[in-house]
Amino acid sequence: MLTSVTTSTPDQWAVLQNNLADIAGRHPGVVFASSLGVEDMLLAHAIFDAGLPIEVFTLDTGRLHAETLALVERIHERYGVTVNMVRPDPVVVKRHVDEHGAFAFYESIELRKACCGLRKVEPLRRILRGRPAWITGQRREQSLTRTELAEAEFDEVFGLQKYNPLAGWSLEQVWESVRARDIPYNPLHDQGYPSIGCEPCTRAIRPDEDVRAGRWWWEQKLSRECGLHAKN
Known part of the structure; x- marks a missing residue:
């Protein structure tokens, strides 16, 4: 059973790694x-x-920012790991x-969702086929569609167990941990992009906007999911 961490504590990192080790051991x-x-x-x-x-993969849609693709090489240089x-x-x-x-994704929600x-x-769906479980980095405070995560x-939807070990983390907790460990991250975050997807569908946000406002910004808030997390 995963251990929840909702406030920043010295044991936060250990709890996260223990949770991930538990998931890997059971699946x-x-x-x-x-x-x-x-x-x-x-x-x-x-x-x-x-x-x-735990195998790490990313979905290369063919429309990712150059900065995002460059991060894959940085991961290989830092950890010696090749992201699938x-x-x-x-x-x-x-x-x-x-x-x-x-x-066409700008024309209607239907065409945008078709592209996604x-x-x-x-x-x-292809990579999850036959897998026992998958892990995501979703957090509850990211959007209105994730508050009950x-x-x-x-x-x-995909027929397997799903884990969101950062569900209860705040954005502040995430950045504190990243900076404390000098973890590489996408430079677009420093340019006003708290949430990064495909280049044509992502923009920087204004100071008064929520962290997902730059994703599919031309749509209403409750439609801003791509289908990967359909239960949201």
């Missing part, structure tokens, strides 16, 4: 889906630092672009 073959955002870099560091048998880059079917992507255009579906959801849940 051989578990994988961690990293968006390469600051939360996920914290989790990746915890995994690499403890030498846990999971990509969409190029034939399906080309068919969609030929039919709807390269930027073929570039993110299908590749995720559980630390452990059964993912009915």
